[in-house]
Amino acid sequence: MRENQMKRASPILSFLGAAGTVTGSRFLVEHAGTSVLVDCGLFQGRKELRLRNWAPFPADPDSIDAVVLTHAHIDHCGYLPALVRDGFRGPVLCSPATAELVPIMLRDSARLQEEEASYAQRKGYSKHHPPRPLYTGEDAEAAIELLRSVDFGAEHPVADGFRTWLRPAGHILGSATVELAVGDRRVLFTGDLGRPNHPILRPPPPMPAVDVLVTESTYGGRTHDDMDEGIEQLADLIRRTAARGGSIVIPAFAVDRTEVVLLALGRLVREGRIPRLPIYADSPMALAVLDVYRRAMVAGSDEIRAGFGDDDPFAAAGELQEVPDTDASKALHDVPYPSIIISASGMASGGRVLHHLANRLPDPRNAVVLAGFQAPGTRGERLSSGADTVKMFGRYVPVRAEVLTLRCFSVHADEPELLAWLSTAPRSPDVAYVVHGEAEASAAMHDAITQAQGWTVVVPTHRERVRID
Numbered sequence: 001m002r003e004n005q006m007k008r009a010s011p012i013l014s015f016l017g018a019a020g021t022v023t024g025s026r027f028l029v030e031h032a033g034t035s036v037l038v039d040c041g042l043f044q045g046r047k048e049l050r051l052r053n054w055a056p057f058p059a060d061p062d063s064i065d066a067v068v069l070t071h072a073h074i075d076h077c078g079y080l081p082a083l084v085r086d087g088f089r090g091p092v093l094c095s096p097a098t099a100e101l102v103p104i105m106l107r108d109s110a111r112l113q114e115e116e117a118s119y120a121q122r123k124g125y126s127k128h129h130p131p132r133p134l135y136t137g138e139d140a141e142a143a144i145e146l147l148r149s150v151d152f153g154a155e156h157p158v159a160d161g162f163r164t165w166l167r168p169a170g171h172i173l174g175s176a177t178v179e180l181a182v183g184d185r186r187v188l189f190t191g192d193l194g195r196p197n198h199p200i201l202r203p204p205p206p207m208p209a210v211d212v213l214v215t216e217s218t219y220g221g222r223t224h225d226d227m228d229e230g231i232e233q234l235a236d237l238i239r240r241t242a243a244r245g246g247s248i249v250i251p252a253f254a255v256d257r258t259e260v261v262l263l264a265l266g267r268l269v270r271e272g273r274i275p276r277l278p279i280y281a282d283s284p285m286a287l288a289v290l291d292v293y294r295r296a297m298v299a300g301s302d303e304i305r306a307g308f309g310d311d312d313p314f315a316a317a318g319e320l321q322e323v324p325d326t327d328a329s330k331a332l333h334d335v336p337y338p339s340i341i342i343s344a345s346g347m348a349s350g351g352r353v354l355h356h357l358a359n360r361l362p363d364p365r366n367a368v369v370l371a372g373f374q375a376p377g378t379r380g381e382r383l384s385s386g387a388d389t390v391k392m393f394g395r396y397v398p399v400r401a402e403v404l405t406l407r408c409f410s411v412h413a414d415e416p417e418l419l420a421w422l423s424t425a426p427r428s429p430d431v432a433y434v435v436h437g438e439a440e441a442s443a444a445m446h447d448a449i450t451q452a453q454g455w456t457v458v459v460p461t462h463r464e465r466v467r468i469d
Contacts, residue, residue, distance in 0.1 A: 008255040010469040011182040013212070016058050017041055018436040021049055022218055022375050023075045025436060027189060028059055029468075031182050034160045035059065036065045036329075038178055038189050038214075040092075042109070044349055046377030050457030053079065053134055055290055058463060062087030063094055065159035067146075069094040070191025072101035072174035072255055078109050081139035084146065084240070091148045095166055095305065097174025098147040100292050101377060108254070108285040110140040112350050129164075144273075152302075153177065156348030170194025170204040170305055171411055172256035173293055179208060185468055186210040187428075188376050192218070193413045193421060196286075197227065199263055200256075200293070201303055206424035212468045213429040215422070218373060219414040221444025222407075230408030233262050236272045237404050246365030246401075251353045251378070251380060253346035254286035256411055258384060261342060261371055262314040263410070267318035278291045279316045282323040282352050283344040290314055331361045346372060348379035348390075358392050366401040371409040376438060415445060419452050431456045 011031035016026030017039075024043035029036050037059075043049040069077050069092060080092065080102075094102065113133035134222050150156045150166060158164050161183060166176040170195035178189040188210040196203040233388035241248050257374050258281065268274045281287060288449045297308050307363050314320065329352050332341060341360075343353035357379075360366040385403045389396040411423065422432075432455050434442045442459045449457045460466065 003362060005248070010467040011185060013187065013214075013468050014058070014463065014465045015082040015433070015435065016463060017043065017052075019460045019462045019464065020439055020442070021045070022373070022437055022441070023049060024052060024079075025070070025191070026079070027214060027448050028064070029162070029180060029182055032161055032309070034162060034426065035064045036158055036162050036180065037064050038180065039076045039191070040067050040069055040079045040083055044075055044378065045381075047374040049377065050189065053082070054059050056281040057083060057086060060087070063088065064088050064090060066090040066162070067092045068158060068164055068178050068180070069098055069102070070169065070178055070189060072105050072152055073096050073172065073192070073253070074105055075107055077102050079104060079142040081110060085135055085139045086141040090146070090159070090306055092146045092150050093150050093156065093164065095152060095174045095176050096149045096174070097292065097301070098172075099147045100172055101289060102147060103144045104285055104288045104292070105135065105255070106140040106143055110137040116350065117339070141336060161283045165208075167205055167208075168202065170196075170198055170201045171457055173201065173303060177204065179210060179449065185212065187212040187214065187468060190215045192216055193418060194411055195224070195413050195417055196420075198411055199260055199328075202305055207421060209426040211430050212430040214435055215418070215432060216412070217249040217442045217445035218412045218416075218436045219410070220434070220437050220441035220448065221416055222287055223416055224410055224414045225406070227350060227408045228404045231268065233404065234264065234272045234369065235268050236405060237369065237402070238268070238277070238340070241365070241367040241402065242277060244277050244365045245337045246363065246367060247335075247339045247341060247354045247360060248367045248369060249338050249344045249353065249360050250340065250369045250371055251342060251348045252286070252342050252356070253345050254283050254289050254344045257310065257371055257409065258283070258286040258342055258344075258345055259290065259314055260409055260411065261343055262316050262320065264314040265319075265340065266313070271320055276319060278321055278335070279319045279340045279342065280321050280328050280335075281342050282332060282356070283342075284324060286342070286344055287322050329355070330354065337365070346380070347374050348383065354392050357390070358397050361390070361401045362398050364400040364402075366399055368403045370403065371404040372407060373410055373412065374405070415448055418445070419448055421452060422449065428453065428455050431458060434459045
């Protein structure tokens with residue numbers, strides 16, 4: 001009797017993250033006693049969001065049958081080690097490139113958390129006694145063991161009664177839209193949708209016919225700056241910073257943002273628009289990711305645009321210097337001015353870039369370039385907003401360096417680009433849920449989709465549950 005009731009029950013979609021915020025992507029689909037989690041992201045940014053990482057997961061981890069990942073960014077995969085530590089044992093399905101990138105991301109995330117907990121204990125600035133990481137390197141390795149690579153475009157079984165199709169999203173290498181079939185219903189998760197003019201990746205294919213859409217809204221209500229204008233702004237900043245004897249620090253995500261920035265810098269050097277300066281890539285994770293991108297180019301991946309030759313496109317016209325270890329990173333504090341330092345994380349929320357910012361921000365000769373979206377509550381957002389101090393390592397650092405925010409480097413579709421992609425849908429979904437955006441951005445995207453498409457559009461709340469029958 002109970003089994004028959006379960007089979008008749010409606011499929012349920014729960015918004016366990018990225019609802020009302022741009023971080024912590026987690027969507028649980030349940031039907032007939034089976035549960036599949038789409039994305040398993042870490043919350044980042046404001047303290048009240050980061051505290052969600054420490055709360056018990058809203059569903060029992062050992063009751064989840066499988067996870068499907070849209071891509072390798074930490075706000076989409078970074079909670080996996082904690083989920084596995086707490087009992088999840090199912091497969092984690094993702095694209096081949098994502099299966100290469102996620103281990104890099106999770107190992108680095110675990111290392112950073114362990115290092116930050118150790119540093120906080122030595123310096124005595126943590127409220128926790130003793131400070132502890134959210135998860136360890138051992139937890140990350142256990143999660144990595146569960147990764148299962150699946151090809152784009154083909155149908156794949158996920159769990160009892162669930163099937164999936166992954167298609168390129170054009171956001172970062174390996175990024176995918178996830179179509180999930182639950183019984184006779186089709187649900188599409190955009191993940192993070194890329195831009196049609198991404199300098200490395202091909203644009204996403206048209207939207208398939210689905211019953212329910214779960215779409216991101218990171219740039220709802222906004223249009224990206226023109227790329228050529230943005231690159232000229234970058235060139236201007238580099239020229240005037242070099243002229244006053246300063247250095248430029250660029251906090252950049254290790255996956256895709258570092259690659260896109262290096263392409264732009266190489267173009268500026270070759271065209272003689274900026275002086276030849278040493279360009280340091282100071283992030284072990286970014287260097288590992290660069291190799292993944294290089295291999296994809298050499299292999300002729302279908303995700304990569306045509307036109308890349310045999311030369312290393314990320315060499316910045318010969319000026320790139322890779323910084324693999326901690327001692328070499330520390331030595332950059334004494335490097336002769338001027339120079340360009342690219343280091344993770346992209347929102348200055350952790351990593352080696354914090355040491356470079358602490359060292360360079362107080363000097364008005366220097367400059368900081370924020371290359372893309374800065375989530376509320378992050379140091380990057382405070383710098384972008386004109387803060388005169390930022391807190392790092394338990395103390396406040398004065399901001400005297402010039403700060404430039406360039407949104408042209410974003411690899412998220414802006415509102416017009418997302419609307420253009422939605423217009424390729426063969427038919428209207430029954431409902432579109434707008435997620436992965438701050439409240440104002442999601443509201444703007446709600447209104448834009450309603451006006452442009454005439455669809456039923458909803459902005460869900462955190463932990464809201466809806467039927468998808």
